[in-house]
Amino acid sequence: MTVKIGLIGAGGIAQSHINALKKVEQAKIVTVFDLNTEGAQKTAAALGARVTESADALLNPEEIDAVFICVPQFARGDLEEIAAKRGIHVFVEKPLGLELESVGRKEQAIREGGILTSVGYVLRYYDTVQQAKQYLQDKTVHLIQAFRIGGSHPAPWWKQQHMSNGNLGDAVTHQVDMIRYLVGEYKEVTAQFGRNTIKTQNPEATIPDAGAVTFSMESGAVGTITESCISTYHSGSEIKIIGPNFFLQLTGNGKTLTIIDDQQNITITSKQDPVYEQDKAFVEAVAAGSGEAILCGYADGMRTLAFTLAAYKAAEERDTVTI
Template sequence: MVNIGFIGAGGITQNHIQALKLLSNAQVVSVYDANREAAVRLSEATGAQVMDSADQVLDRSRIDAVYICTPQFARGNLEETAVERGIHLFVEKPLGIDLEVALKKAEMIEQSGLINAAGYCLRYYDTLQEVKQYLQGKHVHLIQAHRFGTAHSSRWWWQLEQSGGHLVDAVTHQVDLIRYLVGEFSEVYSQSSNSAFARMKQESTIYDAGALSFGLESGAVGSITESCLSPYCRGSEIKLFGADFYVHIENNKKVTIMDGSRHITQTSQLNAMYEENRAFVNAVESGRQDLILSSYADGAKTLAFTLAANRSAAEKRAVAL
């Protein structure tokens, strides 16, 4: 049995809890949130003990693994403390808002030998695993992606210095899939707008829209458009163009593959959050890091791109990675 502690009891934690409840080899025993009422609700749903601090959750005599689900600006030294105490860790995306800090944590975590995961659940869809296998040995030369939706309700999310904005917090999933399926980025140029928020007189410093162009180490080029102010057009797509094939990913789990011999469309029936949590718990139980599809260090590479894009928008120039 893997005993788990949670630091942070917000919406994403609820999703993890629903998945963990389906696993016979996991139990949530400790929880802390700065909002004690949220922690109490989680305790009532799981039977976990409400702790008085994050430090109390990080008790190796009580837990084998910790889920760090606090907002990205409020991580402090939680990861370092978990590593020092020999606690396996799952860290929700994005991993922070300071790349240098995240990279130092990644190095410490990797050297520790502890099981670790970053919360990029989309990698666990079987349809995307099929795409990854299909693309082996193939060359993608053009990528088009978008994600449109609405803003997070929390006040902190509207401040660029706390959330990183829609790109860092949400579109990070599409960025991560591009990395996972096609390869590493080499350069990004971003233009971002807050013109709509300004007209609405919102107390916000995040962007309401962004248009990015990028290059990959493979020589491929592409673009991402995104907006968190799009209530009537929502969803995401990634289009991958090859000289003799085409792959279309719709809303993360519906995949179309076209080439000279096939034209197939499949929609995954899996629950990616369940698969992600099952993989992490099984990895902790067995000591097998290879069961994890996104390590902390891997997640830091996705963070590097999104923060570089924000920097590009601010400095009005291309940024190399």
């Protein structure tokens, strides 16, 4: 079965998906929409696809089986709800939104529509992350240490808190999600955020330039996440997961895995393209009518968003917030 795909958004992240979908045998992008008409036309011409006059027109179940929503979180409106009501399967980039109420409405529409969904927590698809998950299944974790440090997104909207949810919500959400995926659900969170540099470098920006988050898990484990989006001379990401009889570390957004215990001291670097693995899993799920191979559905992605929003609330209220 060929899965006919509509693409909403033709920017950088969409191009990444296009490159992956070209390698997926069952995938065919047939329609494209972007507010940047020139960009949409260029993308569509390269694919042999058609440009639609609106996102609503693209969401036509007679033309497409699935849609890839690759526009920023502030610009999605009710696209997921429309797709769900029309029986169109949805891939949507992370994060799912800016607050839980509208995302919750979308999740309900998706459940009622019975469609398949996949959320762009792409790091789950690394074989190294899968190996880490399997290793941790019977382990007791007591400490988690994570960080993500680097530069900011070039788009002006990204530096506005009400449009991006900041670095924690838009980028570090990958580390937030991976901790959930590997160790279990969060329980409580406290946080502090700073604007020591960004307020002078970019006075119009409203996002923090650094954050320090502490949390507890339902399992009883505790941990920290530190992050910065203004770091000129150092960048990277890391998650350390520590138990009484093992040490596990994921670096490079999960690409490299280290495990140390009484039986082994190994380091493995993945050779996979996780975007391809993610998109292939979604397309094949749509073709088969089964979501078993999808590693993050909409309800799952919503729980990751809940942690981010709780962290910002905890910082604002200077209190511990239960998730």
